[in-house]
Amino acid sequence: MKMNVACIDKMAIDRLVPDHIKCFEAYIPSKPDDVLMKMAGCSRLLRMNNNENPLGPPPAARKIIETYPPPRASVYPSGDAYHLRCKLADIFGLHPEQFLVGNGANEVIAFVIKAFCQEGDNIVTADKTFAVYEWVATFSGFEARLVPLKDFAFDDAGMLGRIDERTKILFVCNPNNPTGTYWSEERLRRFLDRVGGRQIVVVDEAYCEFVEQPDFPDGLGLIAEYPNLVVFRTFSKMYALAGLRIGYLAGDRDVVDIIRRTCVVYSVNGLAQEAALKALDDHEHILATRALVRDAKSMLIRELDHLGLTHVSGEGNFLMVRLPMSDTLAYRKLMTHGVMVRSMAGFRFPNWIRITVGLPDAMQALVEALAEMLNHD
Amino acid sequence: MTPKKENRSIVMKMPVAEAFISLAAAFVNQAAEGLGLDGEGADALSLATEEVIAYLARMAQAEQDVEICCSAGSCFIETKISLPVRELQLHAFNMTARVNADDDAGLDQMGLLIASRMTDRFHITRSAGQRLVLTLIKELPYPEIKRDTTSLAPIKLSQYTLQAADAAHIKWFLRLVTQCYPDALFPLDFRYPGKVVDMAAGGDYHIVAAKGPAGELGGGIAWRWEGRKTVELFGPYIFQEHGDPQMARDLMDRCIGHVARTSALALINRMPTPDLPEGYLEALEPKQNDISGDDSRPARARFRMMVEETGEVVWAHPDVVDFLQSEYRRLVFPRDIQTAGSDGEADEPFSVLSAEIDRRLAVATLRPIWPGADNAKNMAAHVELLRREAMATLLFEMDLGRPWQAGFTPGLIALGFYPRMILPHAGSADLLIFQLRTDA
Numbered sequence: 001m002k003m004n005v006a007c008i009d010k011m012a013i014d015r016l017v018p019d020h021i022k023c024f025e026a027y028i029p030s031k032p033d034d035v036l037m038k039m040a041g042c043s044r045l046l047r048m049n050n051n052e053n054p055l056g057p058p059p060a061a062r063k064i065i066e067t068y069p070p071p072r073a074s075v076y077p078s079g080d081a082y083h084l085r086c087k088l089a090d091i092f093g094l095h096p097e098q099f100l101v102g103n104g105a106n107e108v109i110a111f112v113i114k115a116f117c118q119e120g121d122n123i124v125t126a127d128k129t130f131a132v133y134e135w136v137a138t139f140s141g142f143e144a145r146l147v148p149l150k151d152f153a154f155d156d157a158g159m160l161g162r163i164d165e166r167t168k169i170l171f172v173c174n175p176n177n178p179t180g181t182y183w184s185e186e187r188l189r190r191f192l193d194r195v196g197g198r199q200i201v202v203v204d205e206a207y208c209e210f211v212e213q214p215d216f217p218d219g220l221g222l223i224a225e226y227p228n229l230v231v232f233r234t235f236s237k238m239y240a241l242a243g244l245r246i247g248y249l250a251g252d253r254d255v256v257d258i259i260r261r262t263c264v265v266y267s268v269n270g271l272a273q274e275a276a277l278k279a280l281d282d283h284e285h286i287l288a289t290r291a292l293v294r295d296a297k298s299m300l301i302r303e304l305d306h307l308g309l310t311h312v313s314g315e316g317n318f319l320m321v322r323l324p325m326s327d328t329l330a331y332r333k334l335m336t337h338g339v340m341v342r343s344m345a346g347f348r349f350p351n352w353i354r355i356t357v358g359l360p361d362a363m364q365a366l367v368e369a370l371a372e373m374l375n376h377d
Numbered sequence: 378m379t380p381k382k383e384n385r386s387i388v389m390k391m392p393v394a395e396a397f398i399s400l401a402a403a404f405v406n407q408a409a410e411g412l413g414l415d416g417e418g419a420d421a422l423s424l425a426t427e428e429v430i431a432y433l434a435r436m437a438q439a440e441q442d443v444e445i446c447c448s449a450g451s452c453f454i455e456t457k458i459s460l461p462v463r464e465l466q467l468h469a470f471n472m473t474a475r476v477n478a479d480d481d482a483g484l485d486q487m488g489l490l491i492a493s494r495m496t497d498r499f500h501i502t503r504s505a506g507q508r509l510v511l512t513l514i515k516e517l518p519y520p521e522i523k524r525d526t527t528s529l530a531p532i533k534l535s536q537y538t539l540q541a542a543d544a545a546h547i548k549w550f551l552r553l554v555t556q557c558y559p560d561a562l563f564p565l566d567f568r569y570p571g572k573v574v575d576m577a578a579g580g581d582y583h584i585v586a587a588k589g590p591a592g593e594l595g596g597g598i599a600w601r602w603e604g605r606k607t608v609e610l611f612g613p614y615i616f617q618e619h620g621d622p623q624m625a626r627d628l629m630d631r632c633i634g635h636v637a638r639t640s641a642l643a644l645i646n647r648m649p650t651p652d653l654p655e656g657y658l659e660a661l662e663p664k665q666n667d668i669s670g671d672d673s674r675p676a677r678a679r680f681r682m683m684v685e686e687t688g689e690v691v692w693a694h695p696d697v698v699d700f701l702q703s704e705y706r707r708l709v710f711p712r713d714i715q716t717a718g719s720d721g722e723a724d725e726p727f728s729v730l731s732a733e734i735d736r737r738l739a740v741a742t743l744r745p746i747w748p749g750a751d752n753a754k755n756m757a758a759h760v761e762l763l764r765r766e767a768m769a770t771l772l773f774e775m776d777l778g779r780p781w782q783a784g785f786t787p788g789l790i791a792l793g794f795y796p797r798m799i800l801p802h803a804g805s806a807d808l809l810i811f812q813l814r815t816d817a
Binding site (some may be wrong): 028030031035036039041112127131134229323324325326328329331332333335342343344346347348350351357 | 440614629634635637638655656657658660681682683684685686687688710711713
């Protein structure tokens with residue numbers, strides 16, 4: 001049999017691609033651990049790059065994962081995470097229709113932008129924060145207006161100053177990843193008051209469960225007063241279900257109804273829904289994780305001070321360290337010790353790394369690798 | 378996340394036949410003029426296209442289509458000819474090519490020789506199962522910077538803000554750079570302010586200036602895209618007499634912040650100034666390549682990765698594997714080095730090299746365009762010609778992502794080239810830069 005090899009006419013394909021996609025580059029995620037270990041020549045890999053919870057999922061969620069019946073894999077899950085939304089509604093005193101569950105919080109970011117933005121619109125956020133707000137806006141063809149952080153925190157006045165008649169959404173990461181700074185309830189209310197309902201305000205609370213400060217706002221509790229407020233939360237961080245990809249948003253029913261029109265149903269698998277449902281019951285897990293983070297942070301800060309390194313440590317299970325060298329070089333050097341951190345050039349913090357705080361052995365290995373790296377530099 | 382603005386393009390598809398040669402020439406002529414090239418330049422590009430199409434018409438076995446795309450870059454017009462063949466004898470594109478007018482093959486190559494000399498640059502790309510694309514480039518003409526007046530360098534600025542430079546500030550910035558810094562610390566483009574202004578407007582150059590409260594220009598930094606994965610940085614330039622380390626750090630932060638979240642994998646600085654702050658960039662060359670005590674020569678080339686390096690495969694001839702292993706170890710780069718080279722398989726007869734010449738610095742850079750059995754002879758001819766042209770530094774860029782380029786290694790080494798440094802991600806994978814030894 002003869003085969004015809006179809007030749008792709010590259011110039012013809014190029015003409016099909018919208019300009020904003022031509023200008024955008026695909027995000028390249030990390031390679032899998034086994035490939036990274038082989039490339040770096042290390043026999044172990046201590047992951048301190050993605051702010052994962054080293055304690056793993058809460059016991060009840062773990063049991064769901066361990067006992068999940070294989071035949072269930074052949075059946076479609078609830079298309080809109082029905083039981084999980086009901087549970088969230090019970091816990092937070094809202095209506096199930098006020099929640100939308102997504103394949104990780106990244107997916108719900110896309111839902112919101114798709115729901116409210118059209119050609120010529122813009123979003124406003126910070127320059128040095130979680131990159132996905134900026135990315136999704138840009139590859140969707142919308143302008144991302146980036147306001148510099150002020151003292152490592154979101155600059156409320158600066159953000160308000162960038163609003164114009166085409167601004168649809170303001171994204172605030174609270175606490176901010178990677179700096180750990182946060183807006184108090186008073187500051188968030190003041191901001192929402194000044195926005196006056198003219199734009200959607202998204203408050204990303206991916207790390208809220210780690211925060212123990214009494215003035216930290218509960219975004220979900222403010223939705224009744226501010227119908228333009230949309231809150232993101234995730235099961236990836238505190239609840240350690242990152243591998244199952246599940247997160248959610250909450251907002252006013254009318255607002256969520258609009259967002260739901262853009263959302264992909266059946267995008268969240270059944271195992272993730274059931275594990276998340278059980279995870280929500282486990283308050284002990286939160287307390288244990290907070291204690292781990294508290295102790296590990298204080299040990300790490302002591303050691304970083306000892307090494308003479310500047311650091312920024314706020315809320316959340318991470319902290320940032322300034323190095324006397326390129327952060328991407330530090331990443332490569334630490335990888336040879338099996339220590340994987342997040343280099344911060346991509347967050348526009350050159351020469352800083354972000355470290356996920358975790359188990360004592362991992363922290364000790366990190367400190368030793370840092371000390372050796374600095375001694376040899 | 379754009380490296381640069383998209384070019385304006387005009388496209389025509391036509392059969393490769395003698396009857397349509399003049400149509401191709403007329404199309405390119407009018408398109409190039411419409412896109413901003415002057416009459417002389419448009420005539421040259423048109424003639425080059427005519428010769429290529431005529432050559433194709435003579436070579437074509439059956440009637441096939443050719444696509445011609447004329448595009449405006451920020452400072453050039455290019456014609457891309459998408460060829461319906463996988464192989465062509467293009468050795469006339471070598472700057473050393475001579476044609477024998479006594480035989481038919483020689484006459485066939487004559488047209489290509491004319492085409493290559495009518496253009497300022499060219500490149501050829503091909504990939505398995507796809508068409509071959511020949512790109513002919515004609516630069517727009519620009520006047521050189523006037524150096525008969527001097528601009529006053531400002532005193533130390535206690536306050537400054539960083540701003541993307543507009544056309545007037547770009548020209549002011551270039552006057553100060555060319556006045557305050559030796560030639561080796563800025564690119565040739567900086568001598569052509571109009572070109573840099575056009576390139577900045579097209580997104581090819583980015584220039585950020587540090588401006589004082591009264592509008593004084595205290596310093597600046599420039600960067601430009603080299604392909605989609607690499608950004609080349611120039612500076613930072615600080616015009617005050619004793620420098621300003623904080624301003625230099627702020628300029629570096631601004632540049633890195635701008636390049637972050639784009640497609641750039643690496644930031645390269647081949648001409649680091651004394652103002653470059655410590656800790657931002659890594660040394661690209663081994664220490665023995667350090668040139669000390671001569672302020673007019675650039676220090677060791679520097680770079681930084683913009684992303685977390687996770688490794689890749691590179692292809693190299695066995696003769697350079699030791700160098701690569703040692704350098705990758707020093708740079709802490711995970712690389713899987715696969716050997717490549719000839720195992721006696723049939724080669725195409727003629728290789729093609731491109732040459733980029735910077736007469737100001739007496740530097741010539743050779744790049745392999747096409748492999749061929751004559752590569753050693755072809756390189757030797759290029760070296761001889763470039764020496765006659767008084768080029769003091771001869772470089773050869775080998776793309777370690779393209780296994781066929783490894784075939785040039787034995788010829789290079791025999792001529793006295795040595796591997797000097799690796800430019801990470803500067804090609805389809807890393808680039809290995811060879812330099813001709815001065816005693817060779």
